[in-house]
Amino acid sequence: MFDAIVVGLGGVGSSACYNLAKQGLQVLGIDRYCPPHPYGSSHGDTRIIRKSYFEHPSYVPLLQRAYTLWSELEEEAGKQLYFPTGLLEIGPADGVVIQGVLRSASDHDLPVERMSMQQAKRQFPGINGEEDWQVLFEKDAGYLLVDQCVETQIALANHHGATIKTNCSMVRWNADHHEVQVETQSERFIAKKLILCAGPWSDQALLEYRLPLKVLHKHLYWYRCENPLYQQAKGFPCFFFDTPTGYYYGFPAFDESGLKVARHSGGTPVAIRGNTRAGSLDGTHHREEEDQRYVEDFLRMYMPSVIPTSNGPSQPSRWKGCYYTMTPDEHFIVDVLPDHENVFVIAGLSGHGFKFTSVLGELASQFVNEKPIGFDLDFLKMSRFQKASTQ
16 A cells, blocks of 8 residues: 555646655656646746745745755755746736735745836846836746756656656546545556646546636747847846736746747636547647737737747747646645545646645645645635635
8 A cells, every 4th residue: 555646747746756755655656648748737848936926925935935845856856947037027016916026025025126117128128018017026036947847856756766657547536534546547556645636637536526627728939039138148037027918928048949938818728528628638739829929919019129020920939838727716726625634636726836836745745644734725725616606
């Protein structure tokens, strides 16, 4: 019997396996593909990490711990995974992003530099924005090498004795007070505890709980730009814009692919049909002209030296698709199942969860070890949806 089975080996699952295995526990991790793979959320080269969290101040203590754990992972692996480029957050002074960042910074005494749009344009040539917008710069923010993070955590989990099974899909699970059972296409496994972190497949794994999860297909673009202003080597940071057409984010150019940019808003819903999804969770990705048009209009307006000024579509140097698994309020689900105290769920990371995966894996290990979790997670409980549905 295993101490724990972890279903899904993306950012959260690979972290959970690593945290459990390095404590000497018997852990089994399974994934329907071979991670890091392009069929979930934990891929696409890079993800932003930041502390002054506009989404909710209660995330900040989790992020502070996450930074420590990413550093410890780097030390054990002997490689750099986090790059502190800094982060520009730009938008209306009374907008969700600026107000949310300032609230989190104030509540948790975090250093954030405030500047006008004109000051920001002088300090970071290459950006643009409305004259009355405000700009915040978080020096300690940056990016994680997302695929390498997953790969490293799985490798270290293996090193510490974890059993990893890839190309292995869970068919069903069940639990009683004594144990959990997980069935795959060919085997049945038994453990004391179950960690469900199945990403876009979470609603299938938790069908009877009727969680209001929605999967969105998203798009990532890279553009080569001749202007060196956007190079990481020249000091250009990560960025997040709050604009009239939605949220956009991106990364400085640090290799031959160029500057990476994506639309945090929008996305194409992926429908569920039985045990499969229409769309492309089989790995068949489709670019959408409308999404690319939004991104390139954003670049021409607010980062005008990235692509040519013509109105026609440009040709990105690279493109990738990924998935957001959304909750209605865009906050995570991190909770024990109400009727199975030996099953822990981490789901619905809503497109902003990878930076947390180091600490979410640690929380999973604390659950298995029956240790107290020293964070306020009430705002991430499943019950918030059950309450909403009965009102």
